[in-house]
Amino acid sequence: MIIDCHGHYTTAPKELQKWRDAQIAALKDAKHPPSSKGTVAISDDQIRESLENAQLKIQRERGTDVTIFSPRAAGMGHHLGNETTSRHWSEHCNELIHRVCTLYPQNFVGVCQLPQTPGVSPANCVAELERCVRDFGFVGCNLNPDPSGGYWTDPPLTDKFWYPIYEKMVELDVPAMIHVSTSCNPNFHTTGGHYINGDTTAFMQLISEPKLFKDFPTLKFVIPHGGGAVPYHWGRYRGLAQDMGRPPLKDLLLGNVFFDTCVYHRPGIELLLKVIPADNILFASEMVGAVKGIDPDTGHYYDDTKRYLDAIDWIEPADREKIFQGNVSKVYPRFAKRAKK
Amino acid sequence: MIIDCHGHYTTAPKELQKWRDAQIAALKDAKHPPSSKGTVAISDDQIRESLENAQLKIQRERGTDVTIFSPRAAGMGHHLGNETTSRHWSEHCNELIHRVCTLYPQNFVGVCQLPQTPGVSPANCVAELERCVRDFGFVGCNLNPDPSGGYWTDPPLTDKFWYPIYEKMVELDVPAMIHVSTSCNPNFHTTGGHYINGDTTAFMQLISEPKLFKDFPTLKFVIPHGGGAVPYHWGRYRGLAQDMGRPPLKDLLLGNVFFDTCVYHRPGIELLLKVIPADNILFASEMVGAVKGIDPDTGHYYDDTKRYLDAIDWIEPADREKIFQGNVSKVYPRFAKRAKK
Numbered sequence: 001m002i003i004d005c006h007g008h009y010t011t012a013p014k015e016l017q018k019w020r021d022a023q024i025a026a027l028k029d030a031k032h033p034p035s036s037k038g039t040v041a042i043s044d045d046q047i048r049e050s051l052e053n054a055q056l057k058i059q060r061e062r063g064t065d066v067t068i069f070s071p072r073a074a075g076m077g078h079h080l081g082n083e084t085t086s087r088h089w090s091e092h093c094n095e096l097i098h099r100v101c102t103l104y105p106q107n108f109v110g111v112c113q114l115p116q117t118p119g120v121s122p123a124n125c126v127a128e129l130e131r132c133v134r135d136f137g138f139v140g141c142n143l144n145p146d147p148s149g150g151y152w153t154d155p156p157l158t159d160k161f162w163y164p165i166y167e168k169m170v171e172l173d174v175p176a177m178i179h180v181s182t183s184c185n186p187n188f189h190t191t192g193g194h195y196i197n198g199d200t201t202a203f204m205q206l207i208s209e210p211k212l213f214k215d216f217p218t219l220k221f222v223i224p225h226g227g228g229a230v231p232y233h234w235g236r237y238r239g240l241a242q243d244m245g246r247p248p249l250k251d252l253l254l255g256n257v258f259f260d261t262c263v264y265h266r267p268g269i270e271l272l273l274k275v276i277p278a279d280n281i282l283f284a285s286e287m288v289g290a291v292k293g294i295d296p297d298t299g300h301y302y303d304d305t306k307r308y309l310d311a312i313d314w315i316e317p318a319d320r321e322k323i324f325q326g327n328v329s330k331v332y333p334r335f336a337k338r339a340k341k
Numbered sequence: 342m343i344i345d346c347h348g349h350y351t352t353a354p355k356e357l358q359k360w361r362d363a364q365i366a367a368l369k370d371a372k373h374p375p376s377s378k379g380t381v382a383i384s385d386d387q388i389r390e391s392l393e394n395a396q397l398k399i400q401r402e403r404g405t406d407v408t409i410f411s412p413r414a415a416g417m418g419h420h421l422g423n424e425t426t427s428r429h430w431s432e433h434c435n436e437l438i439h440r441v442c443t444l445y446p447q448n449f450v451g452v453c454q455l456p457q458t459p460g461v462s463p464a465n466c467v468a469e470l471e472r473c474v475r476d477f478g479f480v481g482c483n484l485n486p487d488p489s490g491g492y493w494t495d496p497p498l499t500d501k502f503w504y505p506i507y508e509k510m511v512e513l514d515v516p517a518m519i520h521v522s523t524s525c526n527p528n529f530h531t532t533g534g535h536y537i538n539g540d541t542t543a544f545m546q547l548i549s550e551p552k553l554f555k556d557f558p559t560l561k562f563v564i565p566h567g568g569g570a571v572p573y574h575w576g577r578y579r580g581l582a583q584d585m586g587r588p589p590l591k592d593l594l595l596g597n598v599f600f601d602t603c604v605y606h607r608p609g610i611e612l613l614l615k616v617i618p619a620d621n622i623l624f625a626s627e628m629v630g631a632v633k634g635i636d637p638d639t640g641h642y643y644d645d646t647k648r649y650l651d652a653i654d655w656i657e658p659a660d661r662e663k664i665f666q667g668n669v670s671k672v673y674p675r676f677a678k679r680a681k682k
Contacts, residue, residue, distance in 0.1 A: 145528075151492060152528040187486075187493040192545035192581045196570045197538040204533035225577075229537045229570030235606025236566075239632030239643035240533045265576025271612045291580030302580035 006284030007067035011054040013046040037088040070111035076181035078116040078147035086115040098136040110138035116147040123164035139334040143176035150185030158209035175220035191290035199228025226263035234275040260284035264302040278319035347625030348408035352395040354387040378429040411452035417522035419457040419488035431456040439477040451479035457488040464505035480675040484517035491526030499550035516561035519543040532631035540569025567604035575616040601625035605643040619660035
């Protein structure tokens with residue numbers, strides 16, 4: 001079985017965005033009543049249609065089996081509105097993912113968006129995480145390390161500010177993918193700057209304050225987009241940790257931190273495989289995502305990451321199995337339990 | 342000749358920092374008169390001592406000839422105080438670099454710090470750049486894309502806000518290394534987060550707004566630390582540019598943008614060489630810099646980047662010459678003129 005651990009519902013029927021647009025418009029318009037959750041009217045057929053020619057078609061074409069699927073990351077927009085805004089929006093997005101996973105239980109397994117808001121304790125995300133895991137069978141969450149959308153005004157991920165959500169993650173035995181949302185800072189292009197910076201930033205935070213994994217030994221994070229800049233600068237991170245008197249990175253955090261394979265060219269994938277242990281790499285493509293085109297040099301989609309992995313003949317078969325499937329059972333224990341059923 | 346294009350005076354005599362500490366203290370203390378430039382009392386012998394057992398020793402040990410040398414990047418601290426604060430501090434730092442280059446004209450060539458201040462037009466940096474280039478013989482400058490120190494409150498580098506300094510750079514025929522300073526945002530570790538993010542961010546800004554290099558066809562930027570995350574995600578950047586309707590990256594910006602080799606392990610250096618044309622790579626180590634230790638896996642300093650390059654036997658001799666020496670003449674024309682003398 002080939003599991004893609006990183007997919008977002010980027011092709012959701014337009015009614016979802018319409019609801020969001022109205023919600024945001026109401027925030028700006030003092031004449032309108034405060035936002036209420038309301039309903040998003042999307043039929044099962046609309047959901048099927050949105051997936052058949054996109055994620056499902058791509059799964060078939062590329063030969064992947066299951067996608068761990070969450071709401072559109074750039075759409076989370078935690079900086080907009082207030083706690084209630086984020087709660088209503090997250091609930092709708094997660095309910096839609098649940099419908100996708102119910103319609104296509106062989107193809108999609110859910111991961112939830114959290115109703116984060118800048119400056120507000122992530123304790124307010126606990127109920128939604130619990131609902132998604134216990135009621136919907138979701139296997140993880142996306143945690144935004146910068147709900148401000150590019151101004152980084154909340155504390156680092158190692159701060160006790162974040163502990164309420166970690167306590168619930170540990171209790172439910174679900175990991176978080178550390179994933180920022182859209183950037184509203186004109187300095188940061190969302191998918192070309194902010195996403196990659198978010199990954200790099202989070203990893204360095206985890207080196208800087210290793211107490212986190214002493215407090216939560218079973219807490220697990222997936223750092224997407226191949227770990228941002230981290231594998232390319234693995235020597236820098238090893239050296240910085242060493243200068244800080246930390247144990248080797250393997251002992252410091254590789255029991256808790258994992259990288260996906262969303263790196264859109266073969267030399268990058270090769271580097272990732274050379275420097276990061278296979279036990280810490282999870283196959284992913286983020287299709288349909290940030291990069292939609294075909295690489296003229298190869299004639300294939302940039303984000304067809306399976307093809308890069310398939311072409312590398314020096315990956316040990318046991319390692320290949322871990323990357324495509326085995327590590328998911330370790331990082332997402334609820335995925336494994338679900339698969340057994 | 343082997344030229345290291347990226348070195349900072351991290352070992353400056355402590356009198357420099359004492360002056361800075363007093364300057365900062367005066368900012369906070371309403372009883373003190375406003376900061377005046379004053380003097381930094383450092384003898385030539387102190388300068389010699391600060392270098393002999395550090396940068397000069399390392400040059401000899403590693404077999405490099407010249408370092409393009411600038412004030413300590415983390416020390417620039419553009420977010421502190423106001424325009425006058427930055428002007429006095431930059432002048433002192435640059436004057437000290439000039440003294441280093443005068444004492445050791447064979448070993449060091451100067452690059453200046455600019456007196457940037459958040460929210461203030463870089464037009465205020467023109468005089469100091471001109472002084473350093475015309476009076477001191479400096480060959481370039483360090484340009485901080487985020488003078489706020491981790492809050493990214495100024496416009497992107499492609500904004501007309503920055504044009505006054507670009508106009509002077511083009512007139513003087515000097516490049517800028519895009520280099521952030523210390524982070525005062527607790528989310529960003531200075532050398533492990535903010536530095537790398539600054540590089541990645543700047544590159545993506547240049548893809549997003551290609552008008553800059555139409556307005557300044559001869560403007561040149563060096564992106565340090567191996568280009569941040571860029572070479573590792575070269576497929577992503579190629580794909581994003583393509584999705585935006587831009588020409589291939591080579592045509593879009595590789596006439597203006599160059600990467601150094603401050604990548605502290607061999608697999609990273611190999612990736613850089615595989616994906617970035619040799620014409621766009623400049624040898625650098627940033628010694629004595631962010632990572633000071635010895636890699637237990639190799640027994641050598643992490644930042645001994647020459648060793649990684651020397652060990653790679655598939656670099657064409659002509660490319661090796663470009664990386665170690667030839668490209669500097671192209672990117673820093675004043676270095677070449679100086680060498681001829």
